Amino acid sequence: MKEIESTLQNKGIRPTAMRMLIYKFMAEKNSAQGLSDLELAFTKADRTTVYRTLKTFEEKGVVHQIDDGTGVLKYALCEPGCRCDIERDLHLHFHCNACDKTICLTEHKIPHINLPDGFIAEDANLVVKGICDSCSTY
Amino acid sequence: MKEIESTLQNKGIRPTAMRMLIYKFMAEKNSAQGLSDLELAFTKADRTTVYRTLKTFEEKGVVHQIDDGTGVLKYALCEPGCRCDIERDLHLHFHCNACDKTICLTEHKIPHINLPDGFIAEDANLVVKGICDSCSTY
DNA sequence: ATTAAAATGCACTTCTGTTGCACGGCTTTT
């Protein structure tokens, strides 16, 4: 818990109790979390607090936002050493149609995409849907 | 207009006046349209009618849905001969950060993605954001 | 202890997508 505190401080975030709890919660999960997931996990806290905590985390490069196409935004902790506050890390995201979890495949970078003349790429989002390893090994 | 009528009939859709107008409108646009775009273009028609028309078109493989990450779902006509009603055509979508338009790059298929062991791909969505050709040639 | 700044909680709003139900026209059957 002490190391969470210093992690947040290193990122320029004041380590309140709530923020450390949310960080801890997300660190223990291996899948991306939506606002309602966190809201459900911390019934004592207000939705707005969780919401603004995520926004703060995002600004400071602690988490990155994921649009997996389900209609609800997900968040996941950034890899240690990533500079998500400067430029997005273009890795692949996988959404399991069975367990409905979304996970980061940080080792799988989005391949370079050839575009028609005149098109300039600035960002990319690649989401693969299917069956995850946990669900395929029944 | 007669050929729109037969196009719809060939897809198993009864060609009402409203449906033909919506089809025509989308055929004239070169970018994907959101529900509110159509709602704005056809102020005489109800939002629900447009909504259900899009759903019908989608089921019958006339249009395909696009999640470009803006938070609003877009729709675009399918290519002639595509079987979107059976299996999605996995082409690239481009969203311009300048003009805010989203277009289909139907010639640019999503490359095959290597996944870790146990992961099974069923679908994929690739959206590239940046500056489109119209906006980059000022 | 005082004080200022930042974080939290509550209420409310906005936006998008979706559904229930009733009306009316078009199509099919008798």
Next chain:
DNA sequence: AAAAGCCGTGCAACAGAAGTGCATTTTAAT
């Protein structure tokens, strides 16, 4: 042609998620 039924349309209301304004509490600095 008349009757019956299906289907498209419109109105209203709902649901879920994201975001904002403001008062209150907590935190950190003096």
